[in-house]
Amino acid sequence: MQSNEGYQFDGGPNQVPGQGQGQGLPAGSRLNQYLANNSRQALLTGPSFGPGTPINVNAPIFIPKHQQPQPPPPPPPVVNQFAQLAIHDVPVQMIPFNQINAGPQHYGPPPHMSHRPPMQHHHPQPMAPPPPHVQVPYDRYHQESRGGTTYFYNEPSDQPLDAEHYHEVDGSEGGIVVNTSGVFCYNAPLPLAHMTRFRGKPNSTQQTQFISPELRMELLNRQLAFDTKVDPNLYPEIPQNVEHFTNLVPLENTGMQNQSHSTYKAISCRDGNFYCLRRIHGNRIQQPGKQTHLVEQWKKLVHGNIVPLREVLLNCRAFEDYSLIFAYDYYPLAETLMTKHFDPKNVTNFYDPANNFRITSPMGVPVSLGPSGANETMIWSYIIQIAAALRAIHASGLACRTLDLNKIICYGNKIMLSFCGIADVLDPDSTPIQQQQNEDLNMFGNIIVSLATGRANAWRKDLYPQSKKLIDENFSIDLRNVIGFLHNNGSRKTINEIMPMIGGRFFTVMENMQAKTDVLEGELSREMENGRLLRLLAKMNTVLERVENGTEEGWSETGDRFMLKLFRDYVFHQVTDQGRAWLDMAHIVQCLNKLDCGTLEKIEMVARGGDTQIIIDYATLKKCLEKSYRELMGNTMMIVHR
Numbered sequence: 001m002q003s004n005e006g007y008q009f010d011g012g013p014n015q016v017p018g019q020g021q022g023q024g025l026p027a028g029s030r031l032n033q034y035l036a037n038n039s040r041q042a043l044l045t046g047p048s049f050g051p052g053t054p055i056n057v058n059a060p061i062f063i064p065k066h067q068q069p070q071p072p073p074p075p076p077p078v079v080n081q082f083a084q085l086a087i088h089d090v091p092v093q094m095i096p097f098n099q100i101n102a103g104p105q106h107y108g109p110p111p112h113m114s115h116r117p118p119m120q121h122h123h124p125q126p127m128a129p130p131p132p133h134v135q136v137p138y139d140r141y142h143q144e145s146r147g148g149t150t151y152f153y154n155e156p157s158d159q160p161l162d163a164e165h166y167h168e169v170d171g172s173e174g175g176i177v178v179n180t181s182g183v184f185c186y187n188a189p190l191p192l193a194h195m196t197r198f199r200g201k202p203n204s205t206q207q208t209q210f211i212s213p214e215l216r217m218e219l220l221n222r223q224l225a226f227d228t229k230v231d232p233n234l235y236p237e238i239p240q241n242v243e244h245f246t247n248l249v250p251l252e253n254t255g256m257q258n259q260s261h262s263t264y265k266a267i268s269c270r271d272g273n274f275y276c277l278r279r280i281h282g283n284r285i286q287q288p289g290k291q292t293h294l295v296e297q298w299k300k301l302v303h304g305n306i307v308p309l310r311e312v313l314l315n316c317r318a319f320e321d322y323s324l325i326f327a328y329d330y331y332p333l334a335e336t337l338m339t340k341h342f343d344p345k346n347v348t349n350f351y352d353p354a355n356n357f358r359i360t361s362p363m364g365v366p367v368s369l370g371p372s373g374a375n376e377t378m379i380w381s382y383i384i385q386i387a388a389a390l391r392a393i394h395a396s397g398l399a400c401r402t403l404d405l406n407k408i409i410c411y412g413n414k415i416m417l418s419f420c421g422i423a424d425v426l427d428p429d430s431t432p433i434q435q436q437q438n439e440d441l442n443m444f445g446n447i448i449v450s451l452a453t454g455r456a457n458a459w460r461k462d463l464y465p466q467s468k469k470l471i472d473e474n475f476s477i478d479l480r481n482v483i484g485f486l487h488n489n490g491s492r493k494t495i496n497e498i499m500p501m502i503g504g505r506f507f508t509v510m511e512n513m514q515a516k517t518d519v520l521e522g523e524l525s526r527e528m529e530n531g532r533l534l535r536l537l538a539k540m541n542t543v544l545e546r547v548e549n550g551t552e553e554g555w556s557e558t559g560d561r562f563m564l565k566l567f568r569d570y571v572f573h574q575v576t577d578q579g580r581a582w583l584d585m586a587h588i589v590q591c592l593n594k595l596d597c598g599t600l601e602k603i604e605m606v607a608r609g610g611d612t613q614i615i616i617d618y619a620t621l622k623k624c625l626e627k628s629y630r631e632l633m634g635n636t637m638m639i640v641h642r
């Protein structure tokens with residue numbers, strides 16, 4: 001084996017085990033001492049190092065298998081940090097479509113989808129701190145902090161492994177201590193203080209370095225919605241392509257008699273993006289210039305509460321008629337205000353007709369309105385968002401003209417006007433724009449009345465007196481003023497005038513949105529490093545265990561690769577003195593991060609046979625990896641970079 005700068009050998013593959021090895025363990029932490037003390041006397045013939053070698057071994061020693069005193073018992077259940085990596089943990093909410101209208105809705109996973117039994121630990125119930133004299137299980141552990149991770153360890157127990165239960169106890173600082181049969185505990189990082197208050201669930205202090213389960217579930221479900229396809233045999237009337245759009249999937253029931261419009265999800269072959277296609281059936285445009293002159297203005301309108309219009313296809317023959325197609329951005333699992341609040345039984349969200357599955361948005365829970373309607377806070381949040389959208393539309397010299405509970409979609413915690421521009425093409429209106437905008441405000445008033453009363457048609461003339469009475473009894477004067485203002489046809493009015501009525505509530509909504517941004521940023525920062533580490537792992541695995549490289553047989557067993565192989569064991573295959581797997585995600589992540597940075601910190605690696613100990617720094621390991629990978633690339637005929 002060639003000698004490399006930065007690491008030193010104590011013995012080598014050809015040396016007799018035990019010879020040339022010094023006595024003693026590296027000086028270091030109590031944790032290392034703990035591990036060393038428990039590695040039985042046989043292990044005390046630990047590594048020796050070259051004279052003068054600065055030793056700063058900063059992690060548990062990798063104990064070769066053959067030196068383990070006892071054959072290891074079967075490993076304990078995988079800790080939850082690892083379990084959380086599994087996609088199967090996600091209770092994907094798919095409901096067979098034929099069960100949609102059959103009785104009460106169950107939003108939990110159907111039986112065949114629950115792949116994994118519930119965790120074999122239970123979450124601690126929130127409880128008062130124990131009095132000082134009470135011995136809690138946590139007291140049994142010694143504690144040591146390393147690089148942001150707190151390790152807890154205890155004296156080995158004589159109990160057989162099976163008798164030791166996997167349980168959680170509350171961490172001293174609010175973090176969760178996961179105890180895997182007493183082998184080790186991992187105290188997960190605490191949530192950022194300013195984020196804690198936005199996490200409502202009782203067990204929400206349990207943090208990992210991964211994205212929160214709720215958000216992960218939402219994103220996965222959205223991904224499922226993106227990925228669904230239609231079986232052409234089930235939907236022969238849906239064309240394979242509509243110009244450059246393909247993979248059309250209906251977002252509502254299609255094929256009904258006298259349907260005037262339908263909605264589809266589709267992918268554009270031009271840019272690979274998903275779009276929501278609104279098809280207006282059998283509508284031939286006779287005078288394109290005259291009817292579509294406002295389309296360009298709509299396309300330019302960019303606002304967070306308006307679904308952007310991207311393209312309009314005139315006289316499209318794909319459906320065997322002259323259809324008018326409007327392509328908007330697609331928001332997976334969006335639902336209309338109507339279904340969310342007035343027709344929760346019929347939550348459309350998304351259904352996949354090919355598989356008869358329905359996917360629901362875990363965050364978009366239907367909120368059925370009671371006899372006194374929605375609560376005022378929610379209504380104000382809607383008012384502010386719709387007003388913001390209308391303000392942008394009116395400022396562009398346009399009018400929405402389709403402000404309706406059916407045409408406002410909810411996506412996450414925001415709402416968006418979703419049918420914009422269609423009325424201007426279908427029915428160009430020659431009335432002054434101010435009048436059309438006034439009509440928008442009227443419709444806006446209707447929406448508030450519907451939400452406040454819990455009845456979709458409560459704004460109708462015949463029902464209005466009753467609705468007004470209910471609103472007067474249950475809502476603030478400000479809300480009543482807003483409705484009065486929007487419904488007042490006597491005076492010239494603009495959307496800006498409701499701003500003083502909104503007043504301080506605007507700040508509450510803004511704060512909530514900012515809080516949500518903070519939470520998402522927190523999640524993002526946790527995930528940020530994963531892509532980088534994945535690339536590192538891909539490189540390592542490309543190099544490791546490769547039988548040959550070009551003509552060089554046994555390439556992966558020699559030189560730099562040998563170092564990397566030992567490092568792989570050091571990172572992933574740590575065991576305790578009892579031969580149990582040491583599963584510590586923090587250790588893995590830390591090691592990989594240090595490798596990526598190439599720090600000067602040294603670690604001690606031991607070959608599986610126990611005959612080779614190497615002290616090496618991460619900088620050298622990084623060089624080994626880069627060099628080996630470059631060598632491999634030098635011999636590779638085809639390299640695909642993505």
Ligand SMILES: Nc1ncnc2c1ncn2[C@@H]1O[C@H](COP(=O)(O)OP(=O)(O)OP(=O)(O)O)[C@@H](O)[C@H]1O
Pocket residue numbers: 251252262263276307328329330331332333334335336338348349406407409418
């Ligand atoms: N931009 C979009 N992205 C994703 N889904 C959307 C988008 N726009 C609308 N949808 C969804 O498409 C479905 C059909 O929308 P549509 O506006 O036709 O509602 P609807 O209740 O069927 O109204 P109508 O009774 O007028 O047809 C709804 O589930 C809606 O949430």
